[in-house]
Amino acid sequence: MQPVLLSLFRLMATSLTASCLHAPMSWSPDGQWLAYTMVEPADTPTLKPGWLYDSGALFPARRGSFLPLDERPKTGFPRYRIWATERVSGVSVLIADAAYPLSSPAWDSDGHTLFYCRFVPRLPGTDPSRLRGQCELVVQESLDRQRVIMTLPDITLDRDQLATFCELKASWSPDGQYLAVPRPGRTAAILIVLPEQGRVLKTLDRASLPSWSPDSSRLTFVRTARDGSSTQTLQVIGHDFGAVRALADLSEMSEPASWSQDGQSVLVAAQRVQVRPQNFELLRVFIDAGVATRAMLLRDEGPFRESNRGRSPLRNPQPPENLDSNQMLTLGLDAPSPNAAQRFSLGFDRDQEQCIFSADLEGQIPVIGYSNIRRQTVLKKFHPIDISLRIGSLALHPDDQLAAVRIDTLGGSSPPLLCDLGSMNVKLVAPDDYTRQEWLTTLVATAHGLLQTVPQPSLDGQPVERVSLLPAPSEMLEQNPAMSRLHRIGKVARTLLDEPPADQCSAGNDDSVGKPQGECRLFFDYLRGNYKDAEADLDVLASRAATPDLRFRLLALRAQVLHAWDMTHQARAIIDYLLKVQGGQTHRVEETPAGMVLTQVADPGRLWTRYLAQRLVDKSPAAKSSPGENEEGIDLRIPIPMDGFDGRVIDEGIHFPRRRPGLGGFGPGMAPGPGAGRMAGGPFGPGLQRPQRLFPPQPPQPAEPGGPFPRRFRRFDRPGQGPGQ
Numbered sequence: 049m050q051p052v053l054l055s056l057f058r059l060m061a062t063s064l065t066a067s068c069l070h071a072p073m074s075w076s077p078d079g080q081w082l083a084y085t086m087v088e089p090a091d092t093p094t095l096k097p098g099w100l101y102d103s104g105a106l107f108p109a110r111r112g113s114f115l116p117l118d119e120r121p122k123t124g125f126p127r128y129r130i131w132a133t134e135r136v137s138g139v140s141v142l143i144a145d146a147a148y149p150l151s152s153p154a155w156d157s158d159g160h161t162l163f164y165c166r167f168v169p170r171l172p173g174t175d176p177s178r179l180r181g182q183c184e185l186v187v188q189e190s191l192d193r194q195r196v197i198m199t200l201p202d203i204t205l206d207r208d209q210l211a212t213f214c215e216l217k218a219s220w221s222p223d224g225q226y227l228a229v230p231r232p233g234r235t236a237a238i239l240i241v242l243p244e245q246g247r248v249l250k251t252l253d254r255a256s257l258p259s260w261s262p263d264s265s266r267l268t269f270v271r272t273a274r275d276g277s278s279t280q281t282l283q284v285i286g287h288d289f290g291a292v293r294a295l296a297d298l299s300e301m302s303e304p305a306s307w308s309q310d311g312q313s314v315l316v317a318a319q320r321v322q323v324r325p326q327n328f329e330l331l332r333v334f335i336d337a338g339v340a341t342r343a344m345l346l347r348d349e350g351p352f353r354e355s356n357r358g359r360s361p362l363r364n365p366q367p368p369e370n371l372d373s374n375q376m377l378t379l380g381l382d383a384p385s386p387n388a389a390q391r392f393s394l395g396f397d398r399d400q401e402q403c404i405f406s407a408d409l410e411g412q413i414p415v416i417g418y419s420n421i422r423r424q425t426v427l428k429k430f431h432p433i434d435i436s437l438r439i440g441s442l443a444l445h446p447d448d449q450l451a452a453v454r455i456d457t458l459g460g461s462s463p464p465l466l467c468d469l470g471s472m473n474v475k476l477v478a479p480d481d482y483t484r485q486e487w488l489t490t491l492v493a494t495a496h497g498l499l500q501t502v503p504q505p506s507l508d509g510q511p512v513e514r515v516s517l518l519p520a521p522s523e524m525l526e527q528n529p530a531m532s533r534l535h536r537i538g539k540v541a542r543t544l545l546d547e548p549p550a551d552q553c554s555a556g557n558d559d560s561v562g563k564p565q566g567e568c569r570l571f572f573d574y575l576r577g578n579y580k581d582a583e584a585d586l587d588v589l590a591s592r593a594a595t596p597d598l599r600f601r602l603l604a605l606r607a608q609v610l611h612a613w614d615m616t617h618q619a620r621a622i623i624d625y626l627l628k629v630q631g632g633q634t635h636r637v638e639e640t641p642a643g644m645v646l647t648q649v650a651d652p653g654r655l656w657t658r659y660l661a662q663r664l665v666d667k668s669p670a671a672k673s674s675p676g677e678n679e680e681g682i683d684l685r686i687p688i689p690m691d692g693f694d695g696r697v698i699d700e701g702i703h704f705p706r707r708r709p710g711l712g713g714f715g716p717g718m719a720p721g722p723g724a725g726r727m728a729g730g731p732f733g734p735g736l737q738r739p740q741r742l743f744p745p746q747p748p749q750p751a752e753p754g755g756p757f758p759r760r761f762r763r764f765d766r767p768g769q770g771p772g773q
Contacts, residue, residue, distance in 0.1 A: 068460065068462040069440035070408070071462070073452050074155050075452070081134055081135065082133045083143070083155065084452075085150050086129050089460055090125055094485050095485070095488065095492060095564040095568070098598075100571055101516050127145065127147065128146050129143075130143040130153050132162075135450070142479070148169060149166075149213035152164065153217075155220065163220060164188070168181050178204055182202070183200040183232055185200070185227075198241065200231065204234060205233065222260060228240060236255060240267075252285070257269055266284050266285065278300070279321055280297075281297055282298055282318075282333060283295060299319045309398070312334065315333075327346075329345055330342070344419060346405055393408070395443050402419070403419050404416055404418050404442050404444050408440065415429050416451070432453055433474065433537065433540055436497060436498075449470050457487065457489075463487065476540065491540070492571065495572075499518075515604045518605070520663055538577075542572045542573060542576060566589050567589070570586060574609065606622060607660055611664060616664060623664065627657055
């Protein structure tokens with residue numbers, strides 16, 4: 049490939065950082081299909097096999113998070129794709145695939161045709177920061193039928209315009225006769241195009257955000273000021289495309305106006321220039337009268353302060369839960385800088401009764417506000433996954449409580465998800481295997497960031513290295529807010545793993561794909577608290593374990609899962625077995641000029657096993673109380689480690705000692721919890737009706753004279769009922 053062409057593609061590849069986050073999405077008129085544009089970069093980070101156990105494989109990723117990245121070299125160039133996903137089945141259809149930027153798609157009135165723009169670059173000129181090329185206007189009538197209705201020559205784009213090309217979206221008139229197409233380039237403009245003839249009827253300079261009325265008789269758009277200020281004017285033009293009439297002077301508009309069904313008014317989200325303080329409002333603008341009234345307060349800037357930079361909002365001292373619930377978004381924690389970019393996104397239903405709103409700006413918690421416009425009440429404020437992930441464009445289903453939301457991911461493609469506003473159930477949209485991997489990578493990185501709040505484990509003042517990224521049970525209290533966030537991430541991510549991959553060639557049979565996804569299943573099952581599935585995931589991973597170190601880690605993880613599952617006795621048996629097979633302390637012999645030196649070698653695995661054993665002792669309920677007067681106790685003090693089991697040797701697998709007659713010990717299935725109840729008569733056998741209490745493990749005691757069993761297995765009866773009576 050020629051060097052100039054390579055430099056062209058490198059410029060395009062470096063201009064695509066989070067370029068799809070604010071790209072609009074479109075529901076078809078019947079609400080059955082969601083159309084959207086995505087970009088697949090060539091250098092997307094992916095999970096590599098063994099990421100769950102290797103804490104040293106964490107490399108810094110975007111925005112300060114950490115992620116185990118695949119170190120394979122990336123080749124190729126980004127791909128631009130337009131997808132359409134069916135709402136009911138979740139099946140995705142590839143509409144367009146190109147090596148050049150694509151705009152967001154727009155449906156026609158019957159929902160069978162899509163329109164989008166395609167940029168075709170030429171060789172770069174003297175300025176390497178600008179690209180020259182042409183823009184093709186494409187009508188997609190079916191999967192195998194598309195036509196270019198016209199071509200716009202001599203289009204010049206800089207880096208920012210190239211990165212935001214997919215945010216351009218045309219507006220198709222309901223009667224299907226006209227297209228209002230935003231023209232890309234340094235000077236914004238709207239072209240009124242006849243799609244059947246491929247001819248431009250009118251050009252509206254300095255115009256953007258077009259929107260047609262329901263009867264196709266009028267078109268609203270936003271026109272910027274000639275002096276380059278932030279003032280924007282909402283204007284309307286008639287069907288004859290003659291005179292243009294101004295409706296309201298606004299600022300901070302980033303979404304097209306939404307027409308009412310009667311065509312007499314529009315809803316816009318903006319700030320009114322004449323009103324102080326500048327609250328961000330949802331305004332209803334009446335077309336004939338040109339009057340703008342507040343429909344709902346979206347965001348309150350709060351008190352202002354004067355500085356050499358001008359007026360800026362003060363820091364909000366109140367936590368989010370104490371703020372006014374009737375304001376859509378007042379979740380700002382820090383005052384944004386004067387030059388900070390502010391992006392807002394809205395979605396309305398067909399009747400303009402419900403609205404979703406989100407703001408992407410500095411100091412704003414990324415949440416979605418869901419409100420009823422007619423009642424002027426906020427119904428919910430929520431994030432579909434976790435507040436550490438940025439929210440982009442929104443699209444509310446025209447007839448149902450279903451929202452399509454773009455989430456910022458590590459690769460920058462920002463795929464959408466579908467959120468049921470009633471049940472808050474989330475379905476991640478993954479049209480191909482690349483998007484599936486990007487979802488998993490992003491959610492692993494998000495969960496790992498929350499797990500950094502878990503204190504570093506220590507034993508006798510010595511730091512302990514975990515065998516995996518998963519914390520031990522009870523290291524994070526249930527009252528910790530991070531726990532509910534981790535549960536949410538695990539629940540949402542696990543639904544994606546339950547679905548078959550869109551690309552059948554990437555099934556789990558291949559080790560390069562199957563191992564990371566098997567680790568993902570264990571990781572997310574553990575986070576969401578489904579320990580039964582987590583143990584099944586361990587069985588799959590154990591069948592693939594090829595090294596002794598990995599088998600040890602998986603066995604330690606099994607004890608950890610059983611501990612979290614309240615199967616304390618089974619977890620204790622595994623831990624005692626690991627302590628026994630690990631043996632004593634390892635030493636290193638070194639020859640020095642002063643002679644032979646014997647030093648201890650740190651064994652992180654042994655420390656972690658001892659750390660789990662200590663947590664089992666701390667978790668025992670008998671450690672906090674003693675038997676009452678009317679209770680019988682059974683002493684289950686276990687020898688340390690695996691000592692006193694009648695001379696039996698555990699040489700393969702994990703076995704439990706058999707209970708002898710008259711012995712109040714334990715056996716398989718006799719421990720309370722999910723694994724109990726396999727022996728008739730209750731966890732301790734038939735005939736014991738009074739409540740029992742377990743004692744904590746203690747060091748071995750000498751055997752009583754005249755008795756064959758150590759004291760730790762002796763049954764304690766109430767006074768007057770012992771064997772000596």
